[in-house]
Every structure is written in C-alpha cells, then in structure tokens.
Amino acid sequence: MEFEKYSLLELVDMLKSKKVSSEELTSYFIAQIEKKKNLNAVIEVFEDALSKAKEADIKIKNNENGKLLGIPVIIKDNILYKGKVCSCSSRFLENYVAQYNSTVVEKLLREGAVIIGRANMDEFAMGGSTENSAFGITHNALDYDRVPGGSSGGSAVAVAGGLCPVSLGTDTGGSVRQPCSYNGIVGIKPTYGRISRYGVVAFASSLEQVGPMTKTVKDNAYMLEILSGKSEFDETSSKEKVEDYLSAIKGKIQGLRIGVCKEIIESVKGMEVEKPFLEVINWLKDQGATLVDVSLPDYNLSLACYYIIAPAEATSNLGRFDGIKYSRRSEDAKNVDEIYIKSRSEGFGKEVKRRIMLGNFVLSSGYFDAYYNKAKKIQIKLKKQTEELFRKCDVVLSPTTGSVAFKLGSKNSDPVSMYKEDRFTIISNILGIPSLTLPFAKGEKDLPLGLQIMANSFKEGTIYNLADFIENNWEVK
Amino acid sequence: MQEYDIVIGLEVHAELSTKSKVFCSCKNEFGAIPNSNCCPVCIGLPGALPVLNKKAVELVIKAGLTIDSEINDLAVFERKNYFYPDLSKAYQISQLVRPICVGGELKLKNKIVRVNRIHLEEDAGKLIHSSGDAGTLIDYNRGGVPLMELVTEPDISSAEEAVEFLTKLRSLLVFAEVAECKMEQGGMRCDVNISVKPKGSNVLGNRTEMKNLNSFKSVYRAIEFESERQIELLEKGEKVVQETRKWDDDAGISYAMRKKETSQDYRYFPDPDLLAVRIKRDEVENIKRTLPLMPDELKKKYVSEFGLTDYDAEIITKEKFLINFFEETIKLHSNPKNVANWLITEILSKIKDEDQPNIKISPENLAKILNFIAEGKITRTVAKEIFAKVWEKDENIDALVKTMGGGISDDELENLILRIISSNPKAVEDFKASPTPEKQLKWFVGQVMKETRGKANAVKAEEKIKNILSK
Numbered sequence A: 001m002e003f004e005k006y007s008l009l010e011l012v013d014m015l016k017s018k019k020v021s022s023e024e025l026t027s028y029f030i031a032q033i034e035k036k037k038n039l040n041a042v043i044e045v046f047e048d049a050l051s052k053a054k055e056a057d058i059k060i061k062n063n064e065n066g067k068l069l070g071i072p073v074i075i076k077d078n079i080l081y082k083g084k085v086c087s088c089s090s091r092f093l094e095n096y097v098a099q100y101n102s103t104v105v106e107k108l109l110r111e112g113a114v115i116i117g118r119a120n121m122d123e124f125a126m127g128g129s130t131e132n133s134a135f136g137i138t139h140n141a142l143d144y145d146r147v148p149g150g151s152s153g154g155s156a157v158a159v160a161g162g163l164c165p166v167s168l169g170t171d172t173g174g175s176v177r178q179p180c181s182y183n184g185i186v187g188i189k190p191t192y193g194r195i196s197r198y199g200v201v202a203f204a205s206s207l208e209q210v211g212p213m214t215k216t217v218k219d220n221a222y223m224l225e226i227l228s229g230k231s232e233f234d235e236t237s238s239k240e241k242v243e244d245y246l247s248a249i250k251g252k253i254q255g256l257r258i259g260v261c262k263e264i265i266e267s268v269k270g271m272e273v274e275k276p277f278l279e280v281i282n283w284l285k286d287q288g289a290t291l292v293d294v295s296l297p298d299y300n301l302s303l304a305c306y307y308i309i310a311p312a313e314a315t316s317n318l319g320r321f322d323g324i325k326y327s328r329r330s331e332d333a334k335n336v337d338e339i340y341i342k343s344r345s346e347g348f349g350k351e352v353k354r355r356i357m358l359g360n361f362v363l364s365s366g367y368f369d370a371y372y373n374k375a376k377k378i379q380i381k382l383k384k385q386t387e388e389l390f391r392k393c394d395v396v397l398s399p400t401t402g403s404v405a406f407k408l409g410s411k412n413s414d415p416v417s418m419y420k421e422d423r424f425t426i427i428s429n430i431l432g433i434p435s436l437t438l439p440f441a442k443g444e445k446d447l448p449l450g451l452q453i454m455a456n457s458f459k460e461g462t463i464y465n466l467a468d469f470i471e472n473n474w475e476v477k
Numbered sequence B: 001m002q003e004y005d006i007v008i009g010l011e012v013h014a015e016l017s018t019k020s021k022v023f024c025s026c027k028n029e030f031g032a033i034p035n036s037n038c039c040p041v042c043i044g045l046p047g048a049l050p051v052l053n054k055k056a057v058e059l060v061i062k063a064g065l066t067i068d069s070e071i072n073d074l075a076v077f078e079r080k081n082y083f084y085p086d087l088s089k090a091y092q093i094s095q096l097v098r099p100i101c102v103g104g105e106l107k108l109k110n111k112i113v114r115v116n117r118i119h120l121e122e123d124a125g126k127l128i129h130s131s132g133d134a135g136t137l138i139d140y141n142r143g144g145v146p147l148m149e150l151v152t153e154p155d156i157s158s159a160e161e162a163v164e165f166l167t168k169l170r171s172l173l174v175f176a177e178v179a180e181c182k183m184e185q186g187g188m189r190c191d192v193n194i195s196v197k198p199k200g201s202n203v204l205g206n207r208t209e210m211k212n213l214n215s216f217k218s219v220y221r222a223i224e225f226e227s228e229r230q231i232e233l234l235e236k237g238e239k240v241v242q243e244t245r246k247w248d249d250d251a252g253i254s255y256a257m258r259k260k261e262t263s264q265d266y267r268y269f270p271d272p273d274l275l276a277v278r279i280k281r282d283e284v285e286n287i288k289r290t291l292p293l294m295p296d297e298l299k300k301k302y303v304s305e306f307g308l309t310d311y312d313a314e315i316i317t318k319e320k321f322l323i324n325f326f327e328e329t330i331k332l333h334s335n336p337k338n339v340a341n342w343l344i345t346e347i348l349s350k351i352k353d354e355d356q357p358n359i360k361i362s363p364e365n366l367a368k369i370l371n372f373i374a375e376g377k378i379t380r381t382v383a384k385e386i387f388a389k390v391w392e393k394d395e396n397i398d399a400l401v402k403t404m405g406g407g408i409s410d411d412e413l414e415n416l417i418l419r420i421i422s423s424n425p426k427a428v429e430d431f432k433a434s435p436t437p438e439k440q441l442k443w444f445v446g447q448v449m450k451e452t453r454g455k456a457n458a459v460k461a462e463e464k465i466k467n468i469l470s471k
Helices: A008-016 A022-035 A049-061 A103-110 A153-160 A177-183 A217-227 A262-268 A274-286 A299-320 A336-347 A350-363 A369-392 A415-422 A426-431 A460-473 B054-066 B159-175 B216-235 B281-290 B295-306 B310-318 B320-330 B336-351 B363-374 B380-392 B397-403 B410-423 B425-433 B437-451 B458-470
Strands: A042-045 A072-076 A114-119 A166-171 A186-189 A209-214 A257-261 A290-294 A395-399 A435-442 A448-455 B004-015 B078-081 B091-094 B105-107 B112-122 B126-129 B136-139 B146-152 B188-198 B208-213 B243-248 B253-259
Touching: A008 A022, A008 A217, A022 A042, A022 A049, A022 A072, A022 A114, A042 A153, A049 A114, A072 A103, A072 A153, A103 A114, A103 A217, A114 A153, A153 A166, A153 A177, A153 A209, A166 A177, A166 A186, A166 A217, A177 A186, A177 A209, A177 A435, A177 A448, A186 A217, A186 A460, A209 A217, A217 A435, A217 A460, A257 A262, A257 A274, A257 A369, A257 A395, A262 A274, A262 A299, A262 A395, A274 A290, A274 A395, A274 A435, A274 A448, A290 A369, A299 A350, A299 A369, A299 A415, A299 A426, A299 B078, A350 A369, A369 A426, A395 A460, A426 A448, A435 A460, A448 A460, B004 B159, B004 B216, B054 B112, B054 B146, B054 B159, B054 B281, B091 B112, B105 B159, B159 B188, B159 B216, B159 B295, B159 B320, B188 B216, B208 B216, B208 B253, B216 B243, B216 B253, B295 B310, B295 B320, B295 B336, B310 B320, B310 B336, B320 B336, B320 B363, B336 B363, B336 B380, B363 B380, B363 B397, B380 B397, B410 B425, B410 B437, B410 B458, B425 B437, B425 B458, B437 B458
Parallel strands: A072 A114, A072 A166, A257 A290, B208 B243
Antiparallel strands: A042 A114, A166 A209, A186 A209, A186 A435, A395 A448, A435 A448, B004 B146, B004 B188, B078 B091, B105 B112, B112 B146, B126 B136, B188 B208, B243 B253
C-alpha cells in the first residue's frame, strides 16, 4: 500500500480498525525516507522507531486509547526528545543529546505517537530556505532544483514527499507556513501561547510557536488540539480553553466576515499570486461570505520590526551556546575567552552569526532606543490597529508567499531579499495571532501557492472552518 | 591640608529565604553537594524556560515595606547579557527599568540614608579554582538562587556609617524573615561605590567601585583604604581613575580590576520568557499585615509601654533573637524591666563572644526564675546560682529551688527568727531601747541571711522580725 496517499485521520482509523499495524506503517515510512534520501529532509531516523511502533501495536491490540496511537511523526531538529540528539542543524550541537522531553513531545507520546526522526532545518531556525543547515540543503518535494522554504523545510518536505503523515515545525516569522506553501501542504502558526514552548530551542521567544504540518486541514485541526494547552513550565503558555477544532469545522461559511486588507492587496500587486488571490476572495463572496474592507496602516513596518526584535532575542538566547557546559568546544582554546570566541566562531554558521551581530547592534547602548524600543512601540501600535480591524471582520486573507518556491542558491548572496520572503507571514508573529496556510493555486511549473488565513487570537476554530471549506470546494487551478 | 568629604553609595545583595530557587523548583540550600540542586532551567539547557517563584517577589516587597519603599504596581524582568562561566545562560535575569521597589530610606543614628531601589534577580553559580589538574570547576547550585539588590543613594560619608547602615539593614531583613544574611556563606554581599571631593564642594569626584565585600570588617577597611588612596592621589595632583577595584582582605589593599570606560555593555532588554508581574494594592496590604513591628517601632514600644531605658531597648531590638526571647519571656513574667535586665546583664554577657548566638535557657525557665524571685521564694543570689546551673546543663528549676534551699518556707523562716531572737536577748533589749530601732532590725536580718547563706528573702524576714519584736 502507498500509505503516503492517506491522510492522518484515515491512517488513525486504519490503525484503530487494525487494517494496518504501526510496524507496517513505520517501516513503510522509514523505507520512504531511505528511498528519497536525496531530498535530505530527515537528518536522523531514530533507531528505536520500529521497536516503539511494536509497542504501539501491543497497545492497539489491548484496545488502549491514544489519538495518535501508532502514527509515525517527524519532528523538527530543534524540538527536544529525551535521549535523542537535537542539533538545531548546527555544528555547535551536532552531538547534543536532549536531557528532557519538550512539552510537545510529551503530548505526542502521551497520545501514542511514534516519533521516527528529526527533520533538517535552517540552523537555529534562521532562514527561509533550509540552505543554512550544517548538514546540507534540503530539496523541495515537488521540484528538486528549488528550495523547500524554511526554516522548517525538512518537516514540510517530509510530509509533502510522503515520508510521514504529519510533522512538527516551529514558526518564528513564517517558518512553518512558508515551507508548507512551497511544498503544497497545510500548516499553522497558532496563537502565541497556544502551545507550550518548553523544550523547544529558542530563537525569538516572544514570536515563535510550534505548528503541525499536515496534508489536510482536518489533520491539522486534529493535531493542534493535541498539542495545545497551558504548561506549568512555560509562563507564556495560555490558560485559554483548548477547543475541539474538528467540531469547529461546519462545512459552511455563511455570514463569515472576510477582511480584505488594503495594505495586503497593495503588496500583492504584480506578484505571481495576485490573480488567484483576488479570484479566491471573489469566489468566497459568491459562497456566502461577506467581504469587508479593512486596513492595517502600519502593515508594511512589520518586516522591519521583526528583523529588530527577532535578532535581539536570538542574540541573547544563543548566548548559552558557549562551549562551557555542553555543545562544541574549540580544541585549541587556551583560556576562557578563547573558549567563547573560538567555539562560537567555529560552531555557528554565517546566517546565525549575521543575526547575532544584528541583535547585539540593536540592543547596544546608544542604539537601543532607536531600534529595539522603536520596534516594540510599532508592535504595540500594530496590535491596537489589529484590535480595531477584528471588530469589523472575523478573518483576514493574504497570500502566504508572493510566488512559488525559488531556485536553490538564487537568494544566497542577498540576505535582504531572502528576508523579504517573509513579508506576508511575519505580521502574525508580530501580532501573536493564529495564521494558517493551505495550497490554493498553482503558479510557475504548476508549483503550489499558499493562501494564508489569519484570525484574532485563539480563533483557530474559525480559521479551520474556512480553510476546510476552501479545501473541499475551491478548485485549485 | 585640604579637608575632604567622602561620598559612598552601597549596592547590597542578599539571598532570599525561599525554599526553592527563583525561576525553577530546585532547592535553595547552602552547602549541598556541588551541582546536586540543579535542573535544565538553572543550568541553562536548551529549551528550558524560567517560571517565577512568587514567594521571592513577596519577600522583596517585604524588604521594601521595612524601609518605606514604594512598591511598583508593574515589575518587569530583564536580561542582563554577559559571558562568564558561572552564568549558565550567558544572561542574568534581573530588573532594570521597573524594579519591584522604588525609593525608601533607612534611619541611622545621625542621618537618613535614601534608598534608590530594590530589585529581584538570580544569583550566579560559583567557580572553584582547584590547585590540581582539575582546573576550574563550576558549581551551579547557587545559580538561580533569588537575590535582592538594594541600591542606596550616595548619602553615606564614612566607613562607620556604612557599617551602621549594613548592620541595621541586616537586622531588618533578618527580622522580617526576608533573608538570613549569613555573611560567611555569602548570603549578604556588598559593593561599595566611593569618591572623595574637597570639603563642601558640589562637584562629585571620580568614583571607584569595590565588588563583593562579604564582611562588615572588609567593608570598613576597604572604605578606609580606598578613601585615603583617593585623597592621596588628589593631594599629589593626580586624578582618580573611574574603575572597578578588587579588595584583597588579606593584604589590606585594593587594586584595579577593570576600567569603567572599557566596561561591558549589558544590552538589557525585557525577558520575553517571563510575564510582567502585576502587584495589586491589596496584596501589598496583606504582606504589610504580616510584617512584625520593626526594631525602631519595637524600641519605641519598649520604652513607652514597658518603661525600658533607651539603652536597654536599643540593645534588645538590635538582634532578632533577643527580641524573640524578650517577647516570649514577657508573656510569662509580668515585669518586662526585670526581663530586660536579666537579658542584658546575665544572658548577653554569656553569649558575647559566640559567633552563633545561642541562648541556653528557655524563655519559660527564665520566667520561672523571675517569678520565684517576685514571689519571694528565692533571692537574687540564689536565682543567679540556679540560672548558672540551668545554663550549664538544662536542669529542672523546681528541683533546683528545693535542693538549693531557695524554697525556705514561711514556717521555717519564722522558726529561724524565733531561734535567733531567743538566743540573743541582749540584742532584743537594744532594739527595744534604741531611738533608731531600724539599725538593730538590720542586724537581725543580717543574722537570718547569714544562717541561710543568703537564701532567705530579706524583705520578708525584716517584716517578720519587726512583727515578732513589736509584740
């Protein structure tokens, strides 16, 4: 059987009704990983994957429950799974073994998932193409010459390339949604605080969330419910009640108020995505949704804002990689200062160093007010404008990216044009609001384009309902 | 020679008396096996996140209330970024822009020292430089222990005042159960900022900072040394260099550590892992209600309500253990002045030289002794003997009173008096004939005391003798 053709929910049923065993599924996907090794999506297949699958089979036999019982899952290489290497695709942590489980891994295991491996990514989640990994570039699942997007490129290719039914990524500025868009799958960046960050190696703490990456909207809704909830180990995780997202999917969008944001429409002009984007909006109106003109006057400042706040936090978060307690220590360091300087010079890649320097610059005395503080002020202003906006509408639509996946190596020499890849996704991280991407159109060479649905904080249910409606009724062209 | 003013500001760190660390649930404990009280959070493993221990905030609020600080309704934690091996995350979680407490003051004998702020932060680990091949080792047990930092305004002008300030602050913190302030364990540490200027001048001189002084004596000596060094420089026409200096207690000198102008930029910014702390007015009021009366207030109360002398009240209220003992004892003995007397003359003299003050008699037992005196059952002399015995070896007071003869009954006393009277007829006659019978009376009392070796109650004896002889 070609298990990659089934959705997660279908596989869950097949396991439950014992049409397939976890061992069969797991060995199938491990074989897939081996077969598609040239994609370089998965850094490591865990050696205990099959034995864990067999354990799951025993539980299935005993009619034990678990929403993911026996399901193979791949996690991004920055999510801690006790006893397994977690390298953040960096030389610095090449051999670092996680000492404890992240909350999301705990939740996966509690529901019986079989975590089969870790996916390649941009080093420390910094990048939009998975070309910044110390362990080689990952290729787009649909076009070998193109980037998979990033930073969760490996996780996206794992699902799109049929290496697993579901994967986890992390999204700090678009790192789940952009690769999902480039590979034609579904991914969400939930409301900030919806999922505990405990045990996820931090890049920019105030912006990032873990997000599930799946083939279908319903799969995604199913996963989000499993991953969400307050954790006592993460102050910033929210006490807000976790919805049953699947039952939020009603199959109808009558009366839904869709915000058509002036600034987004302007940004889209002239882009590959413009035509299908405008088409889908009009189609939704025909389907019974109400279109509302809205505005986020400072929308275009979010990118600048992001590239100040994120590096500032990153520079501090990455300080702990100092070669003292764990992580790589330079062999020819002769004193403490040399341990710091040499280990960090050797351990970090170019993009990481660029962001560390950027972050130190914006935080340094004399520049702090001009950069960091100003960015925080803009963030507050944007949040106020958003409150206003969501009084008028329930969701806002935007493309996830302006065009299809770009060619490998094409943006390496120009970091700013690479940063601009995130222009549509970053706003949700700056605002902390939920944001989902689903494939909705085809561009150049029939490669996918993603539609992004954003809603107010904790309104993931509304997003899933609309996304599912589009997935089932809109003809991708 | 030109006269100079010395200008001193202090930064005092005290480890808070919480059960667990400030951002994780590891034990806050001194002297444990190295790295045994550690977890992913306090050793800064990837992915670990801090979660605030609210008790630590409460203790800093308490500290603020004892010195009349204003309590901010919103306190924010920030990251202070720098690399050092004892700092596991390469940043210390501290507070810069919005500390928990702002302002406040501490009254010394002759001046008021203004406090700028008190904030909450985490302590760092400890480096252990081994002499052998092991090189430098790190113990992270102390990493993440809650620390309050109190910063004064530069209102202190001598080594004596600095020590007076620290002594008073320590007693407040100990008294309010905010911190134990065990200096020998590094539980209280002090940085001293010091500058000198020509007497009366409004222009402050360049200041130097001496870090981590961990005894009052070092603070005193370091200030004396440093102010003299600065004055000498100025006298020679040289400049004081703004710098951090290290005090070497053994050598009794300070030397330059690093120059301020090349000092680090800590790149503070709000810690995104921690929520801002909202401190509600009623929480502060609740904490206020749990505060015991502070030494100054107690002193006033002891003088006005109990009639203690200023001097006695001052001594007792200096130390928490004395206050506790005093308070316990006066619950069981109705004359506070007596208790104060005994506490100061008998007890304090016995524990003077001890590092760890330990009162080897319980408040119950002292009260018992004082009650026996008051009831006339024993004399002060006997009482002191009994007290000494109890101090040496915790003995039963009732038994002691019996065996040491303190418990002379009224009948025994009367029989003794009758015996003395009958065997001294001459003295009886003298008494009756004397124009000043008081003198003779004293002679009889003297006999009674001699016979009982001081154990009888002289007042009672005199009364009885008078009664019998006047019949």
